[in-house]
Amino acid sequence: MRTPGPARPTTAPSTDPAPPSATAPPVPVPAPDSPAPEGQPSEAVWDVVxxxxxxxxxxxxxxxxxxRRRVLVLDAGDPRNAPADAVHALLALDGTPPLELLARGRADVERYGGVVRPARVSEARADGDLFRVTxxxxxxxxxxxxxxxxxxxxELPELPGLREGWGSDVVHCPFCHGWEVRDRAIAVLGTTPMAVHQALMFRQLSDRVRLLTWELALGEEDLARLVAxxxxxxxxTxxxxxxxxxxxxxxRMADxxxxxxxxxxxxxRMHPRAEPFGxxxxxxxxxxxxxxxxxxxTGATSVPGVWVAGNLADVSAQVGAAAAQGALAGGHINGDLVMADADLAVAAAAA
Ligand SMILES: Cc1cc2nc3c(=O)[nH]c(=O)nc-3n(C[C@H](O)[C@H](O)[C@H](O)COP(=O)(O)OP(=O)(O)OC[C@H]3O[C@@H](n4cnc5c(N)ncnc54)[C@H](O)[C@@H]3O)c2cc1C
Known part of the structure; x- marks a missing residue:
């Protein structure tokens, strides 16, 4: 069985980048091909990436x-809500700037010996009983x-000038930004059937809501609700x-x-950032x-050993829900490893 305690990898490749947090001491990324101690997971192999x-x-x-798992986080540093000034509707942390929230999260992980590295993963694949991440x-x-x-x-609708305001006065989520735009004249762009729901949601926050039907054909029931x-x-157009x-x-309209x-x-339109996982x-x-x-x-996928969490698995998850899903998956991964370690110990004892 693995020695209890936050056993840290000891070797570093020359490409090892600087740690993202100035407060944490640098901890090296393990060399990829160090030999595994017999019957045990290699020190060069992370429990979880x-x-x-x-x-x-x-x-x-x-x-x-x-x-006390050897965990490495590889992060490209561009979270979805980066264009916004603040995270809202997050209990006890409402109003925290998105990048500050994540810096605090990295410090939490590093405090317990987790390693966080800036890196954009280009590929993850199975490698025997392990996974190989490049x-x-x-x-x-x-x-x-x-x-x-x-x-x-x-994916934003194609409209000149739209992107400039994304995350400030061009918004998608009533819970994230609704309070901030309350009582304003709000125009809802009708590009999908969800526009009707969105117009009614923002109507809760302002009595000056207009739905620009654009590509949308409104049914009788929707029309009745909106008008009422x-x-x-x-x-x-x-x-x-x-x-x-x-x-x-x-x-500006075509007329x-x-x-x-x-x-x-x-x-x-929401697309998973899943290309590396093909x-x-x-x-x-x-x-x-x-x-x-x-x-x-719990975030377990159909591929044994692989869990997913947050917006990659649930497009509607806000920050609090994404964190909860990650925590749940992390707990289940640890439980899975606990059983795997117990099986390794049984095999070692029988040998
Ligand atoms: C403009 C805007 C404002 C928002 N405001 C709020 C709000 O006020 N309150 C709220 O609760 N929710 C808000 N949200 C929703 C919020 O962004 C999501 O709930 C949250 O980001 C989901 O967290 P996540 O960890 O799943 O994904 P993300 O926060 O997007 O984090 C994913 C991380 O993975 C990294 N990554 C991506 N690809 C790779 C790769 N190949 N290799 C390594 N790393 C990679 C990214 O760089 C990023 O750091 C907002 C969304 C938007 C678009």
Whole structure:
């Protein structure tokens, strides 16, 4: 059985990048091909490699580090909510800037001996009983288990000027930004059927909501609800988003008119950041909002040894839910390793 205690790998490749946290002492990434001690997992093999150090990945890593697991987090450093000033609707931490929240999360993981490295993973694949993870800078590491938490990419509607306000006055989520845009004139871009729901959600926060139907055909029931709630229906084709002195002015329509707005809401199409995981053969799950990796309630996938958490597995998870999913997956991975270690000990005792 493995020696209890936070056994740390001892060798470092020359490509080892600087640690992301100035407060934590540097801990080296293990050399990829150190020999494994007989009958035991190699010191060069991490118990768990976590790909993605957002709320989900770091919460999983925290559970694992506190369970004295050798855990390495590889993180590309561009979380989904980076364009926003603050994380909202997160209990006790509401208003924290997104990157500050993650810096605090990394410090938590590092305090218990977990290692967090800036790196963009380009491939993860099975390697015998282990997994082999390759980063774009050439670092290769191996792990007994994987926790994948790379999140998703929001595909915005094609409209000139839209992207400039993304995360400030161009928003998608009433819980993340609704309070901040309350009482403004809010224009909802109708690009998917979710626009009706979005218009009604933002109507809870402002009595000046307009739905620009654009590509949307409204059914009778939807129309009745919108009209009854005082949502103005604006037909026509938007051609651009206009600003003055940095502030949103509104949406220019094809007929030349301007629909004035102090906030614009969009429905993004959500794509999992799953390209590096193709060789693992994971399954996809599709719903009305986007695509995610399929997993059970604890984040376990159909591939033994691979867990997923956060937006990679659940497009609707906000920061709190993503962290909860990561923590749950981290706990289950530790439980799985506990049983594997017990089996190794039984085999060693019988030998
Ligand atoms: C504009 C905006 C504002 C938001 N505001 C809020 C809010 O106020 N409150 C709230 O609760 N939610 C908010 N959200 C939702 C929030 O962003 C998600 O809930 C949260 O980011 C999900 O966490 P995650 O860990 O799953 O993914 P992420 O936070 O996206 O983290 C994934 C991490 O994986 C890394 N990564 C990706 N690919 C790789 C790779 N190949 N190799 C290594 N690392 C990789 C990324 O760099 C990133 O650091 C907002 C979303 C948006 C778009």
């Amino acid at each position: 976590v790909v993605g150090g957002g709320a989900a990945g770091l919460a999983g890593a925290l559970m694992l580090a506190r369970s 980063a774009a800078d050439g670092v290769v590491v191996r792990a007994r288990r994987l926790l994948l938490a790379t999140g998703l990419v929001d 709630r005082g949502v103005e229906i604006v037909p026509g 938007p051609v651009g988003v206009e600003r003055a002195d940095g502030a949103l002015k509104g949406v 030349g008119s301007l629909v004035e707005a102090g906030a614009l809401t969009v429905q993004t 060789p693992l053969g994971l399954e996809l799950a599709e719903n009305a909002m986007g695509t995610a990796l399929a997993a059970g309630p």
